[in-house]
Structures are given as C-alpha cells and as structure tokens.
Amino acid sequence: MSNSSTSWQLRLRATAFYLGLQPIVLLVPQWRNDPFSRHHFRQAAALFAVFVILTALFLVTAIALSYLLIHHRGIYEDFQVERYTLGSLRKLYLAWAVFWVFGLGLGLAGSQRDMPLLPRLSNRPALWKGSSAILLVGYGTLLALIPVARHGEMLAPASNTSGAVHVLFEDNDAFPRWFFQLAFYPLTRRGTTLWGDGSVVIQKFDRDSVRRAVAEAEFIYMGTHGTTKGLMLPDGWLAPSDLASMDINPALQFVYLSGCDSGQQRNGWLEVFAPAEVITYDRLSAVLEHAWWLWFRAPDVLSRLHEESNS
Numbered sequence: 001m002s003n004s005s006t007s008w009q010l011r012l013r014a015t016a017f018y019l020g021l022q023p024i025v026l027l028v029p030q031w032r033n034d035p036f037s038r039h040h041f042r043q044a045a046a047l048f049a050v051f052v053i054l055t056a057l058f059l060v061t062a063i064a065l066s067y068l069l070i071h072h073r074g075i076y077e078d079f080q081v082e083r084y085t086l087g088s089l090r091k092l093y094l095a096w097a098v099f100w101v102f103g104l105g106l107g108l109a110g111s112q113r114d115m116p117l118l119p120r121l122s123n124r125p126a127l128w129k130g131s132s133a134i135l136l137v138g139y140g141t142l143l144a145l146i147p148v149a150r151h152g153e154m155l156a157p158a159s160n161t162s163g164a165v166h167v168l169f170e171d172n173d174a175f176p177r178w179f180f181q182l183a184f185y186p187l188t189r190r191g192t193t194l195w196g197d198g199s200v201v202i203q204k205f206d207r208d209s210v211r212r213a214v215a216e217a218e219f220i221y222m223g224t225h226g227t228t229k230g231l232m233l234p235d236g237w238l239a240p241s242d243l244a245s246m247d248i249n250p251a252l253q254f255v256y257l258s259g260c261d262s263g264q265q266r267n268g269w270l271e272v273f274a275p276a277e278v279i280t281y282d283r284l285s286a287v288l289e290h291a292w293w294l295w296f297r298a299p300d301v302l303s304r305l306h307e308e309s310n311s
Helices: 008-021 035-071 073-078 081-109 125-155 177-183 185-195 207-216 240-245 262-273 287-296 298-309
Strands: 165-169 200-204 219-223 230-233 236-238 254-257 277-279
Touching (some): 035 125, 035 287, 073 081, 125 185, 165 185, 165 207, 177 185, 177 200, 185 200, 200 207, 236 240, 262 277
Parallel strands (some): 254 277
Antiparallel strands (some): 230 236
C-alpha cells in the first residue's frame, strides 16, 4: 500500500537499505525507529540473506564442478553438469534480482507492502544483525583489497614489458586489469623481492607477449584456454611448433601452461622449452586449481628457481 505522505527522506533511506547500506543502522540505530524504515530495513536484510545463501551455493557448486571436471570428466561432459547447475543458479539469481527491484520500487513509492515469501525471514532479529555484519565484513575486505591491487599495479605496471618473470593471461576482456593484479599478487610480490623492481611482467596473452616472454624470462605463466591443438590465442592457436621460430632464453627455468588438454603435446612443449621445467594438463583443468597454485605454490617455486640460479 503506497503512502503519499511518506517523506522523501524516508523513501531514500529505504532505498539505501536495498542498495547495501543497511549496516549503517548498526551505527545509527535511530534510522529504523519509524515503522516505515524498520519495515524496509528488515526486508532488505532478508533479501541480502537470500543473496548470501545463493552465493554460498554457487561457491559449493564451483568446487563440486571443479572436482568432477578434474576427476570424473566423463560425468562432467556426458551429463552437461555445468550447463544445468550453473544455468539453474543463474535463474535463481535472476529471480532474486526481480525481488530486489520490487523492494527498491516499494521503498521509493513509500509503500510498506510485504514482498512475497519474505515476511518469515524478515521477522528474525538474528538475520538482521547477521546480514549487516556480513556486509560490513565484505565492505572491509573490499577496502583492504584496494591498496593490495594498487601495490600490485605499482610492482608490475601495464607499461612494464621486460623482466625475468612473465605472467600472461587471457580473459576475453571479461575482467578489469586490477582483478588480475589481485590474482597474481603473491607471485608478483615474491618475484619483485627476488629479482628486483620492474622484474615482473603482467600482459595479455598474444603472440607478441609470448615472443617477448620466451626470449627473456626465467619464469613464465601462461594462463589461457587450450585444447589438443595447443593454447588459445586471439588469432588462433599456439603449439610447440610455433615456438620453433622464436628465440628461447637459455636461462628459462620454468613454464606453466594452464590450457585444458594442451598437455596432450607435452613432449613437444618439453622439447621446445628444454631444459626448463614444464607444467601442462592433458585433461580438463579448473580455474580454482590454477588460483590455488598461483597463491600457495607459485611463490615457493620462484624462491626455489632463484636459489638454484644463484647457487
């Protein structure tokens, strides 16, 4: 039911709750002293709780899919598990977005109407506090990541194209560069510590960046898609035979190729990069296992390589 007498101050306050600012109530409790604000605070908290549940379900699904992809490829492909599970989750997120827009509209309209299915959730005090606390933690985490991403950019700016450590990535322009600065941060920091300022290069994966990397790097990470043909480039495929015409740094020690099934040509990669250590995958590979390796294995690999090169 819309109430034309509801002030715009209260309507904007209700809108702020749906936009993720309900934690302010923890700092300014009087914001929910009036019935209108209290109603929308509770509904926004309930909506956010549902979003958290969906996101937790997505993470569990991603882990389960990664396990199937690595260990049970037949099930993963034959039953199109990813298509059905992620497709269902997308529909749930879309349904959540419809509720969110509806709540936003009710707040702007000055209405205290209940949204369907939410009253039982919105009447739980533990939920209000819990969702607000999770939002505060999320905002705190994002604020903490800003200087980390900034430091990563300072260590390996986009203008840097020459160094001992080359990290090449392809994302089909789906993510901003700072996302990769965070993803590669432990590697970037360790590489800079060991080889000095300006020694880490983070560039898009293409023929030119590959040519520069193999000519001068001691460590190369190539993060891109792959098949039995090789690693996917913007203009085709990179196979071991393509590297035969490139100058390979004799001091190259380590190469990581993330592409799925590109390890079917493992002997060719070993031959062209010899005597460097090469990691390849002759199966489907998961984003999560590469992320784990980058954060928890790569820094130690860099330390070992630097120690070996200086012994």
